[in-house]
Amino acid sequence: MPKTSARLLALLSLLQARRDWPGTLLAERLEVSARTVRRDVDRLRELGYPIVAAKGPDGGYRLGAGADLPPLLFDDEQAVALAVALRTVTGGGIEEAAARALTTVRQVMPARLRHRVDALHVTAVSPGPPVDPSLLATLSAAVHAREVLRFGYASSDAPRRAEPHHLVTRGGRWYLVAWDLDRADWRTFRVDRMTPRTPHGPRFEPRDLPGGDVAAFVADRFSGRHGGEWSCRGEVILDLPASVVSTYAGDGVVEELAPDRCRLVLGGWSWVGLAASIGRFDADVEVVGPAELREAFARLARRYAAAADRPLSL
Numbered sequence: 001m002p003k004t005s006a007r008l009l010a011l012l013s014l015l016q017a018r019r020d021w022p023g024t025l026l027a028e029r030l031e032v033s034a035r036t037v038r039r040d041v042d043r044l045r046e047l048g049y050p051i052v053a054a055k056g057p058d059g060g061y062r063l064g065a066g067a068d069l070p071p072l073l074f075d076d077e078q079a080v081a082l083a084v085a086l087r088t089v090t091g092g093g094i095e096e097a098a099a100r101a102l103t104t105v106r107q108v109m110p111a112r113l114r115h116r117v118d119a120l121h122v123t124a125v126s127p128g129p130p131v132d133p134s135l136l137a138t139l140s141a142a143v144h145a146r147e148v149l150r151f152g153y154a155s156s157d158a159p160r161r162a163e164p165h166h167l168v169t170r171g172g173r174w175y176l177v178a179w180d181l182d183r184a185d186w187r188t189f190r191v192d193r194m195t196p197r198t199p200h201g202p203r204f205e206p207r208d209l210p211g212g213d214v215a216a217f218v219a220d221r222f223s224g225r226h227g228g229e230w231s232c233r234g235e236v237i238l239d240l241p242a243s244v245v246s247t248y249a250g251d252g253v254v255e256e257l258a259p260d261r262c263r264l265v266l267g268g269w270s271w272v273g274l275a276a277s278i279g280r281f282d283a284d285v286e287v288v289g290p291a292e293l294r295e296a297f298a299r300l301a302r303r304y305a306a307a308a309d310r311p312l313s314l
Contacts, residue, residue: 002066003083004043007030007032007036007040007069008040008043010030011026011030011037011040011041011043011044012049013075014026014029014030015051015061015062015063015195016063018173020054020061021060021062021186022059022060022062023037023060023061024061025060026060026061026135032050034137037313038063039063039261041053050063051061051062051063051064051118052064053151058128060205064141070235076113078115079105079109080113080116080117081104082105083105083106083109083113083117084117086098086099086101086102087102087117088103088227097133106167107273113198113227113249115121117244122267129173130192131174131191131192133237133269135194135196136167136191136213138196139164139167139176139191139194139196140167142165142200143164143166143176143197145200145203146163146179146203146204146205146206147200147201147202147203148161148162148163148200148201148202148203148204149161149162149163149176149178149195149196149200149201149202150163150196150198150200151194151195151196151197152195152197153189153194153195154190154193155191155193157289159197160180160182160188160189161174161176161180161181161182161201162180162181163178163179163181163204163206164176164177164178164187165177165178165179165207165209165214166209166214167217168218169200169217170218170222173190173191173192174189174190174192175189175190175191175219176188176194177190177209177217177218179207181204186210187216188208188215188221188222191311193233194262196274211271221291229267230268230269231267231268231269231270232267232268232269232270232271232273232292232293233265233266233267233274234265234267234268234271234274234289234290234292234293235263235287235288235289236263236264236266236277236278236285236286236288236293237261237262237263237264237285237286238258238260238261238262238263238264238278238281238283238285238286239260239261239283239284240254240260240262240281240282240283241256241259241260241262241268242254242256242257245262245264248280248281249264249266250265251267252264252265252267253265253266259299264278266278270301271292271293271295271296272296274293275293275297275299275300277283279300285297294306
């Protein structure tokens with residue numbers, strides 16, 4: 001590779017590595033004069049790279065954003081990481097675009113990197129419903145601009161209004177974490193069920209997400225907990241050793257009452273769900289409380305008894 005071309009690639013790599021570069025520091029790193037740096041910057045501009053220069057004694061250079069996407073430069077690890085990320089895209093409706101991008105990246109890879117990428121095989125299991133990438137862009141823009149969203153939702157006849165805070169993925173599906181203005185509470189909306197309406201509403205001042213951690217918040221909501229607490233919590237006594245129950249009690253609290261008897265305090269997303277969860281211990285149960293848990297056991301007993309009386313469907 002000619003010396004000038006190699007130097008241009010090195011200069012481009014430096015400009016991509018950090019936001020601002022003083023001209024003197026670039027010259028020092030490239031072991032050339034400041035005048036040569038200026039000439040090389042002009043050459044990169046001619047190739048389509050939008051490099052912004054700051055004047056003055058402390059002036060320097062910055063790689064800016066342009067109207068078109070110029071050629072990019074990646075080191076080996078960045079190229080492999082990009083290819084792996086594109087190959088492992090599942091759900092959300094952007095698989096086709098990711099596959100085309102992967103093909104483009106792979107074509108320009110040296111053989112040693114193509115072999116590493118080709119060795120990775122991924123099988124998508126239960127991908128989520130497709131989502132139009134333009135819808136994701138619309139929601140992301142509303143999150144960034146802090147604009148109230150007006151949208152139709154599959155489970156509601158009336159238009160919804162919400163302050164969008166985070167666009168997240170979970171289990172192959174896309175969700176919008178937002179403050180529901182009509183219900184005055186935090187909600188997670190499935191993006192594939194949303195139909196945004198224009199224009200958007202006014203700008204808003206972001207609220208503090210409960211707990212401050214969007215990952216923990218979403219995990220709590222999908223587990224049935226709110227703010228780290230289960231919506232239903234009950235207490236029972238089981239005819240099983242505490243050592244056995246504690247192995248499968250999750251975040252429940254187990255107290256030994258006798259060698260083969262223990263107290264269990266457990267939470268669930270619903271009373272029937274909690275009763276069914278306790279039933280999996282396959283032991284005699286004494287309900288301490290509350291009454292809602294006792295009623296849930298009665299409901300399940302009637303349901304299971306009816307199921308046992310029905311003939312088998314073969």
